[in-house]
Amino acid sequence: MLYVVTGPPAAGKSSWIRSHAKPVDVVIDLDLMALAMAGPGADHHDHDDTLLAIVHAARRAAIAEAERHLDTTDVYLIHTMPSPKARAKYKRLNARIITVDPGEAEVRRRVKAMRQPAMEAVVTRWYSDYRKGGSRPLTRQTYRQW
Template sequence: MLTVVVGPPCAGKSTYVRAHARDGDVTVDYDAIARALGSRRDHEAPRAVADTASRARDAAVSRVMAKRWPAWVIHSRPSADQIAAYRDAGARLVLMDPGIDECLRRCAEDSRPPGTEARIRDWYERPPQLAADWSIQ
């Protein structure tokens, strides 16, 4: 089964996936891909790495959807088209939303890179428009 984990920065998406994915499940995590492709900074990849990681992430998502492999996709803010594609692929959605105050606290505690606080606030101001007919856990 394809599981898409959505939520703002610092919501615990990666932690949730690490706790629930089984051996052999594909995990698609942009930050992990960026590190594997050469980023030395967590959550802040240089432009060339970021662009390459984004394309690799898209290819991985396409592959697991086409093959219907068990997979976990961490996707903070999917677009309406991406949400439709996930729903059409039969994905289940896990929404990680501990609240803005908790995300901001984690951001400060984890010493996240500059801009993370703004991305958290932006996520809460403009959350993804999740399909009403998509089961959210």
């Protein structure tokens, strides 16, 4: 089964996955992949363009391979704002879409406390464009103490 976990930055997508995925499941998380490929002491969420290009290529390859194993393995994929094309693909794969959204005020508080200022624009875009375009919050719960 493919679980596509969506939501604004700092919503708790990774925390949701940690509370649901089993050790034998596959987790495709861009931030974790970047951290694994970055040098020691790298920031968890602030990556340069070169690293991001490499990580995005690795993520695409991981998704393509994971799709071949959905009949035997649960795959958890974080995709903050899937495009209509990506959503159609996930629908064809019978994915379960999970939206983690503790609310805009809480997300903005978390981003201000823990992320780069540029992430505020992503939050605005998620709430004004993406969420309005068909995403519905499935959970307003927080999955860890912030």
